[in-house]
Amino acid sequence: MFDDKVNEFTALAAEYDGFIFGSPVYYSGMNGSLMSFMDRVFFSASAKDPHPFRFKPAAAVVSARRAGTTSSIDQINKYFLHQQMPIISSRYWNMVHGNTPEEIMQDEEGLQIMRVLARNMAWFLKLKEAGEQQGITLPVQEAERKATNFIR
Numbered sequence: 778m779f780d781d782k783v784n785e786f787t788a789l790a791a792e793y794d795g796f797i798f799g800s801p802v803y804y805s806g807m808n809g810s811l812m813s814f815m816d817r818v819f820f821s822a823s824a825k826d827p828h829p830f831r832f833k834p835a836a837a838v839v840s841a842r843r844a845g846t847t848s849s850i851d852q853i854n855k856y857f858l859h860q861q862m863p864i865i866s867s868r869y870w871n872m873v874h875g876n877t878p879e880e881i882m883q884d885e886e887g888l889q890i891m892r893v894l895a896r897n898m899a900w901f902l903k904l905k906e907a908g909e910q911q912g913i914t915l916p917v918q919e920a921e922r923k924a925t926n927f928i929r
Contacts, residue, residue, distance in 0.1 A: 805845030
């Protein structure tokens with residue numbers, strides 16, 4: 778096991794209520810550094826008990842000059858799906874467009890999408906807290922995870 782920032786983050790993740798992961802789009806995909814980080818974080822988290830990510834809301838946001846945004850969002854969302862994390866959405870794909878921060882600030886639609894996403898995340902966190910206060914428990918987990926190999 779490595780003693781590094783990835784393990785520090787995973788240890789802190791148990792205290793977090795929700796997550797937003799963001800990436801610039803390079804070559805129609807998420808940033809390679811983020812992908813490496815998420816590979817390590819989510820792989821190591823799978824073996825932890827209590828699980829630091831399960832049932833915590835998450836959102837993916839991306840920024841691009843032009844194309845590759847939806848495939849990048851899809852890449853990031855797959856980490857959340859694997860960990861049973863509710864995915865928070867906006868009214869459109871969670872993306873902004875521009876080459877520079879100044880250009881992104883001109884993307885009025887993208888900025889509105891981010892504002893709606895922020896409100897949706899806050900609303901979901903309030904719902905989750907209210908449910909916990911009412912004694913609504915998390916779903917029972919099956920003890921053994923089944924893995925099917927289709928090659929015989």
